[in-house]
Amino acid sequence: xxxxxxxxxxxxxxxxxxxxxxxxxxxxxxxxxxxxxxxxxxxxxxxxxxxxxxxxxxxxxxxxxxxxxxxxxxxxxxxxxxxxxxxxxxxxxxxxxxxxxxxxxxxxxxxxxxxxxxxxxxxxxxxxxxxxxxxxxxxxxxxxxxxxxxxxxxxxxxxxxxxxxxxxxxxxxxxxxxxxxxxxxxxxxxxxxxxxxxxxxxxxxxxxxxxxxxxxxxxxxxxxxxxxxxxxxxxxxxxxxxxxxxxxxxxxxxxxxxxxxxxxxxxxxxxxxxxxxxxxxxxxxxxxxxxxxxxxxxxxxxxxxxxxxxxxxxxxxxxxxxxxxxxxxxxxxxxxxxxxxxxxxxxxxxxxxxxxxxxxxxxxxxxxxxxxxxxxxxxxxxxxxxxxxxxxxxxxxxxxxxxxxxxxxxxxxxxxxxxxxxxxxxxxxxxxxxxxxxxxxxxxxxxxxxxxxxxxxxxxxxxxxxxxxxxxxxxxxxxxxxxxxxxxxxxxxxxxxx
Numbered sequence: 001x002x003x004x005x006x007x008x009x010x011x012x013x014x015x016x017x018x019x020x021x022x023x024x025x026x027x028x029x030x031x032x033x034x035x036x037x038x039x040x041x042x043x044x045x046x047x048x049x050x051x052x053x054x055x056x057x058x059x060x061x062x063x064x065x066x067x068x069x070x071x072x073x074x075x076x077x078x079x080x081x082x083x084x085x086x087x088x089x090x091x092x093x094x095x096x097x098x099x100x101x102x103x104x105x106x107x108x109x110x111x112x113x114x115x116x117x118x119x120x121x122x123x124x125x126x127x128x129x130x131x132x133x134x135x136x137x138x139x140x141x142x143x144x145x146x147x148x149x150x151x152x153x154x155x156x157x158x159x160x161x162x163x164x165x166x167x168x169x170x171x172x173x174x175x176x177x178x179x180x181x182x183x184x185x186x187x188x189x190x191x192x193x194x195x196x197x198x199x200x201x202x203x204x205x206x207x208x209x210x211x212x213x214x215x216x217x218x219x220x221x222x223x224x225x226x227x228x229x230x231x232x233x234x235x236x237x238x239x240x241x242x243x244x245x246x247x248x249x250x251x252x253x254x255x256x257x258x259x260x261x262x263x264x265x266x267x268x269x270x271x272x273x274x275x276x277x278x279x280x281x282x283x284x285x286x287x288x289x290x291x292x293x294x295x296x297x298x299x300x301x302x303x304x305x306x307x308x309x310x311x312x313x314x315x316x317x318x319x320x321x322x323x324x325x326x327x328x329x330x331x332x333x334x335x336x337x338x339x340x341x342x343x344x345x346x347x348x349x350x351x352x353x354x355x356x357x358x359x360x361x362x363x364x365x366x367x368x369x370x371x372x373x374x375x376x377x378x379x380x381x382x383x384x385x386x387x388x389x390x391x392x393x394x395x396x397x398x399x400x401x402x403x404x405x406x407x408x409x410x411x412x413x414x415x416x417x418x419x420x421x422x423x424x425x426x427x428x429x430x431x432x433x434x435x436x437x438x439x440x441x442x443x444x445x446x447x448x449x450x451x452x453x454x455x456x457x458x459x460x461x462x463x464x465x466x467x468x469x470x471x472x473x474x475x476x477x478x479x480x481x482x483x484x485x486x487x488x489x490x491x492x493x494x495x496x497x498x
Contacts, residue, residue: 029056040076205241220377230459230483235266240280246316248342280312351416407423
């Protein structure tokens, strides 16, 4: 009798023509366990990705778990040491547990194929999980709870499928130092090829990139400011610059890999897609958006708009204008975008317009925002992309003489400040100074005019927190009529005058 035949099989109904056995390979499971019992080194070839629940047979799950516990404890796992941890009266078909373990070891050939056996077992387990998810989708759709909408079911299925795709990959674990050096050199080479020679995504604002090294993968970047400071303008500028710089190359497996710039997803929770598009057109053509909306343009302006829109048609910039999204819905849509189109940067405008779960909402707004920021940080790590999330500031800024924002000004600042890898503040002195114009002709008015000239068209991006870089202030140029940020020409960088 073959060893595989000694396994206790579940009874099947062969009379049912629709019955199908779940994907499995008993021989591969037995071969792997036998190889490990003969040479414990085989365990380390599969332990990074293979878990007991990946085996279809209960007895094989128990054996693999016991073997793993013994080896991790520094003991030797052999048929003799393993059998003491299993019931002595346990029968595998016609074999006792001691006989079964001895047969596993005796029929093992070599450990060279151990990793291949492990991958086979893992792949079959994933197929069984796919079947289970599919069955659950069907069953829940037939008999759904009252409070579980179809949209909730779709998001739950997407989450489970994404987790299945991401968890338990073959790669990972410890790297030899030479391998780690190779990864570091490859990263440096990629940075050298990118615009600005950066390790992260270039924002198109050179001084900001110099301070941050670009937008780093898996970072949660908070961009905060009071109303009127230009948060959305700066975010759209960065999103457009990243998308415009995108270049991809086709890999041997058919995937398109980003080599420069990035594919951008933009969640516009406050503005419609049309308003956002109008703003971007205004930024790129330098025609004020109010003139575009009112139709106050001439033939030359219209030609510039047509040229700009043609250039933007091919940009990998995707906008979701749905309002009132929950953090779970946003995560589901971001996963879908990455799976279908690719994703290198995610922008959320803005954080306070997101919702948490109903349970957190009942506990209070602070707890709900904590759930949102924690979810955004987890999503950034999961998708391995930077997330740029905009945030409002509290009104206490207005009560100070120096209205430059600081970390304590963040609304519900505890969770936002804690979860963020980078916190940026947008500040424009011109905005506040403009509203304090003295009476014309007075000495104060002349002084005010001098101060206005000094700050006109200038903005500050204050880096209030950065986990892997310096804090400080970056000066930018800001054109208020077209809401466009750009690099500020510094006196020491201007060409020599003749």
